[in-house]
Every structure is written in C-alpha cells, then in structure tokens.
Amino acid sequence: MPDDTRKRRQPAAWRSGVTLALLAAICTALVAITWRLTGPRIEANEKAYLTQSLRPALANVFYDNDLDESTLLVPAPHDLPGTDDAVIYRLYAENRPVGAVFVVSARDGYSGPIRLLIGIEYSGQVTGVQVLEHRETPGLGDRIESSKSDWLLQFAGASLDKPALNRWAIRRDGGDFDQLTGASVTPRAVVRAVKDTLVYFAANRDAVFAARGDDNAAVNEDQPADSQE
Amino acid sequence: MNSGSNTLRLCKDGLWDDNPGLVQLLGLCPLLAVTTSLVNGLGLGLATLFVLTCSNALVSATRRFIHSEIRIPMYVLIIASLVTCIELIFQAYFPALDRSLGIFIPLIVTNCAIVARAEVFASRNAIMPSIVDGASMGVGFALLLCAIGAFRELVGQGSILARMDMFIGGEPLRGLVLADGGFLLAILPPGAFFSLALAVALKNALDQRRTRLGGAIALRQPG
Numbered sequence: 005m006p007d008d009t010r011k012r013r014q015p016a017a018w019r020s021g022v023t024l025a026l027l028a029a030i031c032t033a034l035v036a037i038t039w040r041l042t043g044p045r046i047e048a049n050e051k052a053y054l055t056q057s058l059r060p061a062l063a064n065v066f067y068d069n070d071l072d073e074s075t076l077l078v079p080a081p082h083d084l085p086g087t088d089d090a091v092i093y094r095l096y097a098e099n100r101p102v103g104a105v106f107v108v109s110a111r112d113g114y115s116g117p118i119r120l121l122i123g124i125e126y127s128g129q130v131t132g133v134q135v136l137e138h139r140e141t142p143g144l145g146d147r148i149e150s151s152k153s154d155w156l157l158q159f160a161g162a163s164l165d166k167p168a169l170n171r172w173a174i175r176r177d178g179g180d181f182d183q184l185t186g187a188s189v190t191p192r193a194v195v196r197a198v199k200d201t202l203v204y205f206a207a208n209r210d211a212v213f214a215a216r217g218d219d220n221a222a223v224n225e226d227q228p229a230d231s232q233e
Numbered sequence: 234m235n236s237g238s239n240t241l242r243l244c245k246d247g248l249w250d251d252n253p254g255l256v257q258l259l260g261l262c263p264l265l266a267v268t269t270s271l272v273n274g275l276g277l278g279l280a281t282l283f284v285l286t287c288s289n290a291l292v293s294a295t296r297r298f299i300h301s302e303i304r305i306p307m308y309v310l311i312i313a314s315l316v317t318c319i320e321l322i323f324q325a326y327f328p329a330l331d332r333s334l335g336i337f338i339p340l341i342v343t344n345c346a347i348v349a350r351a352e353v354f355a356s357r358n359a360i361m362p363s364i365v366d367g368a369s370m371g372v373g374f375a376l377l378l379c380a381i382g383a384f385r386e387l388v389g390q391g392s393i394l395a396r397m398d399m400f401i402g403g404e405p406l407r408g409l410v411l412a413d414g415g416f417l418l419a420i421l422p423p424g425a426f427f428s429l430a431l432a433v434a435l436k437n438a439l440d441q442r443r444t445r446l447g448g449a450i451a452l453r454q455p456g
Contacts, residue, residue: 020303027295027307031314038318042325049328142269142389143417151405 061123061132067095084108085197101213110197114189115139133159145190172199247369254377259346263337265425274382276330278375284315289367292355308351316341329399381428389419
C-alpha cells in the first residue's frame with residue numbers, strides 16, 4: 005500500500021521519540037549491568053591503588069588505620085603548595101599519630117602543576133616523595149618520576165633542619181639538592197613544594213592530627229596563617 | 234560475489250586497503266596522542282576494537298528501527314554506552330592501563346572511525362558482515378596503533394614492551410631495554426605526526442610497488 009509506505013518513510017515525531025527512549029533505556033540497562041558487575045572490583049582496585057601509591061612515600065612507617073577514614077581534605081585556598089585542594093592522609097599506629105602523607109601541587113613546574121605525594125613522619129622528617137601527575141617535558145623534566153630516575157630518593161630523611169632552611173634549593177641556586185641535567189625548573193619546583201609542605205606541617209601538626217574522626221574539617225580556618233618563616 | 238570472498242574482502246579492506254588510520258585517516262586524535270608506547274597503543278587499540286565491533290553489531294541489529302532523522306543520536310547513544318562499559322571494564326581489570334590512557338578511553342566516543350562504520354556499513358548490512366567489518370576495521374586500527382606505538386617507543390626511549398605489566402599484572406616491567414634513552418622527538422607530539430606520515434608513506438610505497446609488479450599477480454579480486 006503506497007499510503008502505508010509513505011507513513012513508514014516519514015515517521016511521526018513521537019515515534020522517533022519512542023524509539024530513542026527505548027534505545028536509551030536499553031543502553032542504560034547495559035551500562036547499569038556492567039557497573040554492577042565491575043563496581044566491587046573497581047572499588048577494591050582504588051583502595052589497593054591508594055595503599056600501594058602511598059607506600060613509596062612512606063618508606064617503612066608502620067600504621068594500622070584505614071586510610072579512607074583518616075583522609076583530610078584541605079580545600080583551596082590553603083597554606084600548602086598549590087592552588088587546588090590538598091589532601092592529607094593521616095597515619096596512626098594504635099591511635100597515636102605516626103605521620104602523614106600530603107597530596108599537594110607544585111605550582112611552578114615547567115608546564116602546569118606537578119601533583120606530589122609527600123610522606124612526613126610525625127617528627128617532621130620526610131619519608132619519601134612521589135610524583136603523581138605532571139606534564140613536564142618527556143626525557144627532561146619527567147625524570148623526576150621514580151620509575152625513570154632516583155632523583156626523588158634524595159628527599160628521604162630530609163627535614164627542616166637537615167639541610168638548613170636556606171639550603172633547601174637545588175645546587176645551581178646554592179642549595180643542597182641535586183638538579184637534573186637539562187632540567188632545573190622542575191626540580192626547583194619540587195624542592196620548593198616539599199619545603200613548603202614541611203613548613204606547613206611544622207606549624208599545623210597538632211591541628212592536622214587533632215581533627216581525627218571529624219573528616220574534612222578545614223584545618224586552615226582555626227589556624228593562624230603563620231606557615232611563612 | 235559469494236559470502237566467503239565477501240568476508241575476505243571486508244578483512245582486507247579493514248586491515249589494509251581501507252585502513253581507518255592509514256587510508257581514511259580517521260580517529261587520528263587518539264592515534265597521535267596515546268601512541269607513546271606499545272602498551273598504550275595496544276590498550277587503546279583493543280578498546281577501540283571492542284567498541285567498533287559491538288557498535289557495528291548493535292547498529293546493524295537495530296537498523297530497521299533507525300529512521301534517518303534520528304540515526305546520529307542513536308549511534309551516539311549506542312557508542313557512548315559501549316564506551317562507558319569498556320571504561321568500567323578497564324577500571325576493573327586493567328586499572329594501571331586505564332590510568333595511563335586516561336581521558337582517551339572516554340574519548341573513544343568521538344572517534345569518527347566508529348560513527349563512520351556505523352553510518353557507511355552497519356546501517357546498511359546484515360549483522361554478520363557488520364561484525365566482520367567492525368572487527369577488521371578495529372584490528373586494522375589497533376595494529377596501526379601498536380606499530381606506531383612500538384616505533385615511537387623504540388626510537389624515543391630505546392626500549393620495547395615497557396610496562397606490559399599494565400596488561401598482565403605483576404611488578405612494573407621496564408621491557409626490553411635496547412638503549413638508555415633515545416631520540417626524544419619521537420615521543421613528543423611532533424614525533425606522532427612524523428611516525429604517522431612514515432606509516433602512510435610506507436603503505437603507499439608498498440602499494441605502488443605491488444601495482445608495478447601487479448601484472449603477474451592478480452591482487453584485486455574482480456568485482
């Protein structure tokens with residue numbers, strides 16, 4: 005029937021709408037099923053990834069708390085390095101604070117912020133530094149990555165008086181830290197970020213650990229902004 | 234044309250004669266961006282292969298219900314759902330690879346090679362040929378990603394197969410290290426363009442050579 009054919013060629017708008025809605029429902033179901041099947045595994049992966057990625061920054065600090073439950077989000081603006089939110093993972097052993105891992109950004113890298121993981125013992129000594137994210141030049145600045153060189157290892161054991169505060173710089177700037185051949189901007193930014201984090205930790209240590217149980221309390225607000233020396 | 238030679242034709246098209254990357258020059262954004270190493274190329278290649286095959290199958294299966302007015306939203310809906318699924322699967326089973334490929338997994342949605350196959354092939358053909366077409370195009374694209382990834386990794390970093398642990402699990406692997414460091418340009422963005430240009434040139438050179446020798450060997454099947 006010609007009439008019928010014409011109708012089929014130019015379907016009414018509501019028919020298109022119904023077809024689309026049906027397909028949308030099918031597709032949503034597909035995604036929902038996949039999400040249900042993969043959800044627990046993804047969650048476990050994320051937890052494992054967190055523990056595993058904090059490990060290199062922690063050397064052999066022993067802690068027994070659940071990292072998820074001791075996370076402190078420090079919303080920007082704050083006195084830590086970086087203009088984005090910082091995260092502090094607080095570590096306790098038998099309910100006594102043993103150290104913290106800071107996730108901060110070094111602002112003055114060669115191209116964009118360098119996201120760093122800085123582990124600090126309760127005493128104020130750096131246990132290790134890891135690079136989480138960066139956009140430094142491949143082959144030059146990206147050698148700060150621990151998989152590409154041992155450059156980050158020199159931070160282990162450093163603290164605000166080892167080396168002295170005015171020696172917290174790369175050698176080219178008269179400090180005690182090695183630079184990388186062909187790249188001094190990136191190391192300079194990292195050294196500065198570690199130093200600033202230590203300064204913050206020294207000034208706010210009690211507040212950082214006191215906020216336990218009350219997650220996401222803004223540490224900054226009830227602290228005098230005295231992290232500058 | 235019988236169905237056997239048709240299938241062969243489809244495979245040959247996807248892998249060589251009409252390769253999405255080399256000939257149609259589609260999907261270049263991910264191709265240029267992620268191929269800094271073999272493992273990245275392989276990861277994105279497999280993800281694209283999966284999405285392409287499934288989207289061809291789904292588009293072909295629903296082609297009777299797809300009116301031409303709303304076909305593009307329908308393709309997008311199908312492709313976007315498949316990409317979300319593959320992203321979840323990657324997060325669950327290859328988390329390290331997912332982190333390494335980052336935004337380029339979700340961005341498979343925008344790979345025009347996939348919409349192109351849906352529009353040009355799957356919406357006009359039965360399910361089986363559409364699956365074959367999607368698979369061969371996907372394999373062709375994945376092989377190109379692997380080849381460029383391997384080339385750039387080899388020239389740029391002097392290693393091959395580094396970080397294969399992202400696929401097979403276990404400790405981080407440095408791969409087969411042939412030289413300490415390499416020609417940096419290869420892993421920087423310009424190196425991606427150079428590598429692709431070299432690949433296209435090589436393909437054309439091989440084709441021309443075949444055509445010259447072609448009198449003796451029948452290369453193209455009649456019809």
